[in-house]
Amino acid sequence: MEYQQGQDREQLSLYATCLDDMIPQDNSVRLIDQFVNLLDLSQMGFQTIATQGRPPYDPADLLKLFIYGYMNQMRSSRRLEKEAYRNIEVIWLIKNLKPDHNTIARFRKENPKAIRKVFRQSVAIARNFNLIGGTLIAGDSTKLRAQNSKKNNYNKKKIQRHLEYIDKKLEEHNQELAKADGDRKKTKEIKEQIKGRKQQQTKYRAIQKQLDKDASSENPQRSTSDPDSRHQIVRGTVTEVCYTAQTTVDAKHKLLIDYKLTNQNDKKAMGFMLRRAKSILRSNSFTALYDKGYHTGSEFHIADSLGIDTLVAIPAIGRKSQAPDPKYNAENFIYNPDDDAYTCPQGNTLYSNGSWYKARNYTFKQYKTKACKECPVRSKCTTAKANGKIIQRTQFTKNIQGNAKRVEQSGELYKQRQALVEHPYGTMKRQWGFDHIMTKRGIKAASADFGLIALAYNLRRLFNSKIGLQHLIVALFLAFNKYIKASIRMNKAFIECTTKNTDHSINFVFNTNFNYF
Known part of the structure; x- marks a missing residue:
């Protein structure tokens, strides 16, 4: 053949x-x-x-x-x-x-x-080709593994365990050294082991000092290979040392309009992403969709101050806040703004003493009533033995309730969120395999890596x-080209553009190799 x-x-x-x-x-x-x-x-x-x-x-x-x-x-x-x-x-x-x-x-x-x-x-x-609608956007985040193993990420508890383990081993080595008196070979081996343990001890104590200095963080961490990366929950009980990429997607053609790489979770991310979206779109007449990870009162307050409508999924009530009977959960108590009081399902009124109490990131009032002591449904309403039912109202409760009302009235709109915001992640992580950060030594270099990923995604969408x-x-x-006016006349052979500075036309010939000359 x-x-x-x-x-x-x-x-x-x-x-x-x-x-x-x-x-x-x-x-x-x-x-x-x-x-x-x-x-x-x-x-x-x-x-x-x-x-x-x-x-x-x-x-x-x-x-x-x-x-x-x-x-x-x-x-x-x-x-x-x-x-x-x-x-x-x-x-x-x-x-x-x-x-x-x-x-x-x-x-x-x-x-x-x-x-x-x-x-x-x-x-x-x-935007020039009207591919960005600017009326509906969706925001979310994804975790990207850093060039730092879990083994080389430390917090206070982990360092303490290492130091306790080393102290225990040093004590064992000293006992072995005492027993090996006269055996030069074994004595030399034990001394080498002791030297290695002490070097590890010095290393861990240095990291411990760095963690003690970082008092501003709730859970201070130290990553030795990539210092800005953090150990975070990726999904369920799965954790990774990673970065968090916050993105904003326009609904019209699923194009990215903004991104920001952080090492924090989603709780405080919605506010600054909405500020940036308003600046990019040059408008606040759009609706923003986010998942329940962004459900934070202070972020709703920022969105309302910007005049932006948000639809954020409402998370389930925590076990500690649940009433024995769901009919008596706090959301079923009616607030009267004129009297600054709540009315419970039994018709009793809960008042505040007018004092504001401070929590870590917000302030709140407490509302309660003496009627709880003799209420026939108290066992269904609360498990508290002393004061009965207590309702807390923060300075952001009004903003949170506004979101709940918008979600209720939105119909099928919120269901679009996942299809919009997950599309870029599916392309980047599943199709392209970009599920990790390539660079090391800090968040700035990592931002450059993700910036190129986001740019490649947008250009690919444009090309297709x-x-x-x-x-x-x-x-x-x-x-x-800032000198070219908006009026354009194009055919297969050339583009005719009129400049601002002259009255005559300039022909930009369009050759077969797509170069202007």
């Missing part, structure tokens, strides 16, 4: 085409090239990465390399270094430059703020949209 024959590897050949002809016109690598070329990287604050004895690389070339890598599931600086030698698309994109992995890694690490600004430009393009390749390149040009 005859087979198709390949070309002889040793035969010399002369290519009848240039490098540019090897890249198809509808290849997304051309969009990456045009997108970065139209950015003012110096104004965005990109740092030039110098190389010893040679001129530095242009930040535009390194940014193109990273965007291409993240869009094709390649984040490792060593992997990107290899691609610069063997990948025809990368060779075309960065014009046959071959940066080493140290230069590539340093560029990502040293430019987190500038990378965020590039991400914002992807949002600007989406129904806009069309040529229209998208035009949008890139118009979005970043």
Whole structure:
């Protein structure tokens, strides 16, 4: 049987085409090239990465390399270094430059703020094509594993256990040393063990001092490989040393409009994400959807002060707050603002003494009544033996009740939340495998890593949209050229744009390689 024959590897050949002809016109690598070329990287604050004895690389070339890598599931600086030698698309994109992995890694690490600004430009393009509705957004977070093992994460209890264990072992070694009197070989081995234990003891005591200094945190931690990462609950009883990525998604095309990498949980995240969403959308006439992890009174207060409607899932009542009979839970007590009093299901009135009490993050009043002592349903209402039923009302209760009312009136709207906000996470973590942070040594470098993930997601959504390749390149040009007016006339051959400074028209010819000249 005859087979198709390949070309002889040793035969010399002369290519009848240039490098540019090897890249198809509808290849997304051309969009990456045009997108970065139209950015003012110096104004965005990109740092030039110098190389010893040679001129530095242009930040535009390194940014193109990273965007291409993240869009094709390649984040490792060593992997990107290899691609610069063997990948025809990368060779075309960065014009046959071959940066080493140290230069590539340093560029990502040293430019987190500038990378965020590039991400914002992807949002600007989406807005330019009316791909962002700005009427319904959804927010959520996801956990991304850090480059720090659980073994190298410490809190006060863990350090105390280690120190107690070392003290116990040192005592055992000293007893063995006393018994081994005269046995030089065994004595030497025991002394080496004692030396190792004392080195560990010194290390743990140093970490203990650092934890003692961090008095502002409820549960101070110390991670030795990535100091800003924290040991957190990922789901159920599963825990990881990780970062938390807060994101905001617009409902129209599931595009990310904002992100922020933190090492905190969701309780205090909704307020600042809504502030940023208002600034990005330049409006507060939108509805924001969040899950029950964001159900915090102070965050509702911020949302109401911003004039933003929120729909946050209402968590179940904790066991300690549950009445023996659910009919007598606190939410079934009616508040009368005129009298500043509550009426219980039995018709009794609970009053406050007017005093405000301080908790960790809020203040509250207490409401109670003497009628509890002789109430026939007291055993159904409370398990308290002394004072009977006590209702607490914080300064944020009104805001919490406002959310509950909106959720009740929203109908099927809230059910859209999961489909909206989980879509980017499914793409990033399941399809692309970006379930961890690549960088080490701090949250700034980690933010750059996630910023490139978010940018790659948005650009991929834009490239796969129904806009069309040529229209998208035009949008890139118009979005970043401040001298071009809004009136545009385009055909297959050229784009005619009228400048602000002159009365005549300038023709920007659009050639087959999608370059303006």
